[in-house]
Structure formats: C-alpha cells, structure tokens
Amino acid sequence: MRCGLIGTGLLGTAIAERLLTVGQLLTVWNRTAERSQPLVALGATIAPTPAALLADCEVCLLLLSDAEAIAATLLTEESRSQLVGKTIIQMGTISPAESRAIADQIAAAGGQYLEAPVLGSLPEARNGTLIVMVGAEPAVFEQWRSLLCHLSPEPEWIGPIGTAATLKLALNQLIGSLTSAFGGSLALLQRSGLAVEPFMAILRQSALYAPTFDKKLSRLLSHQYDNPNFPTTHLAKDLRLFRETAADLGITTDAVEGVESIVQKAIAQGWGDQDYSALYEAINPDSN
Numbered sequence: 056m057r058c059g060l061i062g063t064g065l066l067g068t069a070i071a072e073r074l075l076t077v078g079q080l081l082t083v084w085n086r087t088a089e090r091s092q093p094l095v096a097l098g099a100t101i102a103p104t105p106a107a108l109l110a111d112c113e114v115c116l117l118l119l120s121d122a123e124a125i126a127a128t129l130l131t132e133e134s135r136s137q138l139v140g141k142t143i144i145q146m147g148t149i150s151p152a153e154s155r156a157i158a159d160q161i162a163a164a165g166g167q168y169l170e171a172p173v174l175g176s177l178p179e180a181r182n183g184t185l186i187v188m189v190g191a192e193p194a195v196f197e198q199w200r201s202l203l204c205h206l207s208p209e210p211e212w213i214g215p216i217g218t219a220a221t222l223k224l225a226l227n228q229l230i231g232s233l234t235s236a237f238g239g240s241l242a243l244l245q246r247s248g249l250a251v252e253p254f255m256a257i258l259r260q261s262a263l264y265a266p267t268f269d270k271k272l273s274r275l276l277s278h279q280y281d282n283p284n285f286p287t288t289h290l291a292k293d294l295r296l297f298r299e300t301a302a303d304l305g306i307t308t309d310a311v312e313g314v315e316s317i318v319q320k321a322i323a324q325g326w327g328d329q330d331y332s333a334l335y336e337a338i339n340p341d342s343n
Contacts, residue, residue: 057082058202059112061105061128062147063091065284066173067118069180070146070206075099077183077205084108086128105129109137114202117145121292122153130160139165144199146171148227148289150296151217152303154190158216169195170216171203172223176284184208190219224300227293230267230285231314235334237268241275242339251276271332278343283330290331291318 060071063085074081075097084102085091091101102108105128109115119125128134129143143161145154145168158168169191179185187207189196196212203210213219244254255272258264274280294315298308317337324340326333336342 056080056114057112059083059102059108059115060118061085061108061115062118062120062124063094064118064120065177065286066146066180067116068094069177070116070118071099072097073181073183074205076181079202079205082108082111104133105131106133106137109134109141112141114142114144114199117143117147119147120289121147122149122157125149125157130157135160135164142167142169142195142199144169144171144203146173148172148223148293148296149220150224150300151220152300154220155217167195168216169199170219171210172219173206174223174226180206187211188213188219188222190214190216221300224293224297227290228297228311230331231290231294231318231334232310233265233267234271234332235314235317235338237265237271238275238332238335238338241272241335242342245339245342274330274332275335278336280326280329280333283328285331286328287318287321287331287333288327290334291315291322291327294318 057080058074060067060081060083063071063083071081071083071094075094082100082102083091083094084105088101095101102111117125117129119128138161143166145157154170161168169189171187171189173185173187175185183206185207187203187210189210189212193212200210213222241251244251258268294311298311298315301308317334320337321334324336326336
C-alpha cells in the first residue's frame with residue numbers, strides 16, 4: 056500500500072520521516088515543492104499535484120495549516136475527481152464544524168474521511184510516540200489503526216467526526232493559557248529581583264506544576280525562540296478556533312480572549328514564525 060502525505064511543514068515532514076523510517080511507501084506533495092526535497096533521499100516520491108498524489112495512493116494524510124488550505128488543495132475540481140474509493144486522514148487542527156463539513160464533501164465525492172489530530176511535537180513525531188486522537192466511525196478507525204500505530208503507541212478513538220477536533224482544541228487552548236500564566240509569574244519574579252530557582256523548586260512540589268513550565272523555562276530566560284516546534288501564528292489560529300467554537304456553545308471566553316491578545320502582541324512584535332513561548336516577550340516587554 057502506498058500512502059500519500061500533503062503538507063510537508065514542520066510536523067508533516069517529521070511524520071513523513073517516521074513513515075519512511077518504518078518502511079512505508081510514501082508520496083508527498085507540498086505547495087512549496089523544495090520543502091519536500093529532503094524526503095526524497097529517504098525514499099519518498101514527490102507528486103506534481105495533489106490530484107496526482109491521490110491517484111497514486113490508497114490513503115492520504117493531511118498536514119495542512121487550516122480548513123482553507125484543505126479546501127484549496129483537496130477540494131478542487133481536479134482533486135475531487137480522484138477521491139473515489141480513497142481515504143483521507145486529516146491530522147491538522149481545525150474546528151469540529153470545519154471537520155464535519157470537509158467529511159461531508161469527501162463523502163459526496165466518493166471518499167472516506169477520518170480526523171486524527173495529534174498532541175506532541177517534532178521529536179515525538181519522529182520516534183512514533185505522538186498522542187493520536189481519532190474521530191471516525193469505529194470500523195473506519197479499525198481499518199486504519201495499523202497505519203496510525205506507526206505514529207502512536209496507542210491511537211485513541213474518541214467518537215464520531217468532530218469529537219477529536221473538539222478535544223484537540225481543548226488541549227491546545229491550554230498551550231496558550233499555561234504558557235501565558237507561567238510567563239506572567241516569571242516576569243513578576245524577574246522584575247521584582249527575585250531568583251527563579253526557589254520559585255521553580257516550590258512549584259515543582261505543588262499541584263500547580265505542569266511539565267511544560269520546565270520545558271519552556273530555558274527559552275523564556277534566554278529569550279531564544281528559534282527552531283520552533285509550534286509557531287506562534289499556529290497558536291493564534293487554534294485559540295481563535297477554540298474561542299469561536301466555545302462561544303457557539305454558550306461558554307464565556309474572556310480568559311481565552313486575554314491570551315489571544317497576548318499572542319497577537321507577540322506576532323506584532325515579529326515573533327509569529329518563532330516558538331510560541333515568544334509570547335513572553337509581549338508579557339514582559341523590554342526584558343532582554
């Protein structure tokens with residue numbers, strides 16, 4: 056079986072590397088073709104168009120930035136004609152409403168769809184330890200479980216289409232909220248002339264501790280945000296999707312809106328393509 060992968064950005068490339076490492080036949084496509092070239096040395100084939108990729112593959116993983124990119128790539132007239140009998144596994148972060156709408160369009164074209172967003176970063180993608188959450192009919196999940204097991208020790212079925220997308224937004228909202236809360240505490244310490252390590256020692260012993268605090272601490276203290284695993288602009292998109300989805304359900308979103316404003320300030324300062332921990336620069340400006 057040959058697998059396709061559309062979108063060789065940071066995560067898409069890492070997932071492609073993993074699939075090639077375990078011997079999976081793989082055809083890839085990316086809007087900027089040169090970004091896929093390093094994968095050729097590992098055994099990947101580059102398709103000239105998304106439609107050509109679909110024609111060549113039984114199943115296709117989508118690693119695109121948003122629903123608009125999916126529509127522009129997968130739901131064009133040319134690509135739709137190649138969806139008959141094919142399975143699309145959507146692995147990016149989109150809203151549940153967007154996921155269900157895309158599923159309907161793929162089904163109308165004669166294809167099959169499941170959502171499989173992931174939690175984890177580039178190292179986990181490369182060594183096959185991502186957390187994969189699946190929204191699909193149970194039989195469809197079972198059909199493609201073995202492929203997903205190359206990426207995760209135990210892919211988890213969440214429920215029908217839309218449920219995994221919802222769970223992913225709930226988790227990604229915490230990325231922004233935890234990082235901004237930790238950044239605020241760290242800024243208070245630094246501006247007050249207190250040492251960071253006694254604070255961290257107490258925090259690590261408490262129920263308030265989250266491992267992401269230590270994971271990002273060195274970036275915040277050194278103000279180094281290059282080589283991102285998750286860029287600030289992607290976090291901004293996910294927070295917007297969370298807020299819109301939550302508001303539709305009658306949930307108060309004031310706290311998320313506050314985090315969004317911090318993230319937007321960081322983007323305005325030029326940190327959009329850097330690691331999302333750069334939102335610390337918006338919280339603690341002029342701290343370099």
